[in-house]
Amino acid sequence: MLANQPSLTLYLLPLLQRLWPGFLPGLYRASLLSQQWQTPDMLLLTLKVSGRWPGFVPGQHIVLTLKHNGRYLSRPFSICSSLKRWQSQRQIQLCCKINSIGEFTPLLAQLPDNSLLNISQAQGDFYWQQPALPAVFIAAGSGITPIAAMLLSQRHWLAPVSLYYRVRGQENAALLSELEQLAARQPLFSLQLSDSCTTPSATLQQQVIANAASKQFFLCGPAAFMAQIRAALVSSGVDAASIQQEQFGLAMPALPTVTSDSPTLTGHFIRAGISKAVTLNPQQSLLQNAEQHQLSPQFGCRIGVCFQCVCDKVSGQVRDIRTGSLSGHGVEQIQLCVSQPVTELVIKL
Numbered sequence: 036m037l038a039n040q041p042s043l044t045l046y047l048l049p050l051l052q053r054l055w056p057g058f059l060p061g062l063y064r065a066s067l068l069s070q071q072w073q074t075p076d077m078l079l080l081t082l083k084v085s086g087r088w089p090g091f092v093p094g095q096h097i098v099l100t101l102k103h104n105g106r107y108l109s110r111p112f113s114i115c116s117s118l119k120r121w122q123s124q125r126q127i128q129l130c131c132k133i134n135s136i137g138e139f140t141p142l143l144a145q146l147p148d149n150s151l152l153n154i155s156q157a158q159g160d161f162y163w164q165q166p167a168l169p170a171v172f173i174a175a176g177s178g179i180t181p182i183a184a185m186l187l188s189q190r191h192w193l194a195p196v197s198l199y200y201r202v203r204g205q206e207n208a209a210l211l212s213e214l215e216q217l218a219a220r221q222p223l224f225s226l227q228l229s230d231s232c233t234t235p236s237a238t239l240q241q242q243v244i245a246n247a248a249s250k251q252f253f254l255c256g257p258a259a260f261m262a263q264i265r266a267a268l269v270s271s272g273v274d275a276a277s278i279q280q281e282q283f284g285l286a287m288p289a290l291p292t293v294t295s296d297s298p299t300l301t302g303h304f305i306r307a308g309i310s311k312a313v314t315l316n317p318q319q320s321l322l323q324n325a326e327q328h329q330l331s332p333q334f335g336c337r338i339g340v341c342f343q344c345v346c347d348k349v350s351g352q353v354r355d356i357r358t359g360s361l362s363g364h365g366v367e368q369i370q371l372c373v374s375q376p377v378t379e380l381v382i383k384l
């Protein structure tokens with residue numbers, strides 16, 4: 036059994052990938068219908084998703100996986116389109132910020148139409164649970180994406196809702212026309228653009244806290260921006276429990292603290308029949324441990340999605356970084372990128 040993934044499908048992975056190039060267990064196929072620049076650096080992808088994909092709650096994100104130069108690369112993106120679009124057309128949209136010097140996002144702009152991609156199930160717990168209560172949404176930059184999905188999906192408007200959308204110039208406001216159309220047809224929804232070139236952040240904070248009583252708050256944007264808004268709200272008397280915010284990236288549980296009493300772990304990595312003994316850092320993944328000893332194991336996504344780092348564990352116990360679950364002590368396959376050493380280990384690379 037594969038310690039990190041119980042599915043027998045993994046044993047057949049090479050064969051399945053020969054039959055269906057790009058197949059990855061646990062993921063769903065999506066084909067690229069179109070790309071459209073929303074701003075100079077925000078690209079809107081429209082994807083037709085597999086009928087097997089289980090759907091999403093507006094505000095959630097997916098992990099998108101691409102193959103490039105023989106390696107799988109993965110990144111999380113929030114869905115920005117409405118639930119209705121998926122329900123009626125099996126389409127979702129992702130509004131992706133393209134980082135021109137990044138490894139992943141520039142590839143998105145080069146994808147030909149009808150490219151086949153892999154997407155994960157929808158993930159995350161950033162969603163609008165009580166639409167009957169007055170709400171204030173505050174987004175900055177690409178933080179608009181999950182918030183747009185929540186607002187554009189809302190069918191029954193029951194209470195006043197405000198959106199403060201902080202951008203550096205109106206030309207950088209992605210998804211603005213859809214949100215303006217929503218504001219024009221829905222009297223309970225108001226949209227306020229806050230331009231950081233002309234409006235100080237203190238002004239935005241004053242606007243937000245002016246009518247903060249008895250509201251729910253939803254924040255999404257850069258960490259420093261959210262921290263400032265949250266601090267202003269809490270210091271004005273808003274209950275912290277009524278503030279939700281999106282944290283991008285994959286949640287990994289806190290690791291056990293390593294103290295001076297913690298045992299030093301030894302690992303043996305075997306390659307081509309030659310064993311190399313190394314000291315293992317229990318706070319790092321086995322992939323990182325191996326790389327620090329110049330062993331260069333194969334890898335792709337580094338987040339447990341692509342299975343390119345699967346190796347045979349000969350003996351010893353590992354912890355799954357994502358779930359905290361422990362493996363057995365005997366022979367089994369593990370994913371190096373999401374496994375941490377718990378005991379001494381012998382691993383075949």
Ligand code: FES
Pocket residue numbers: 333334335336337338339340341342343344345370371372373
């Ligand atoms: S590198 Fe992709 S699963 Fe480990």
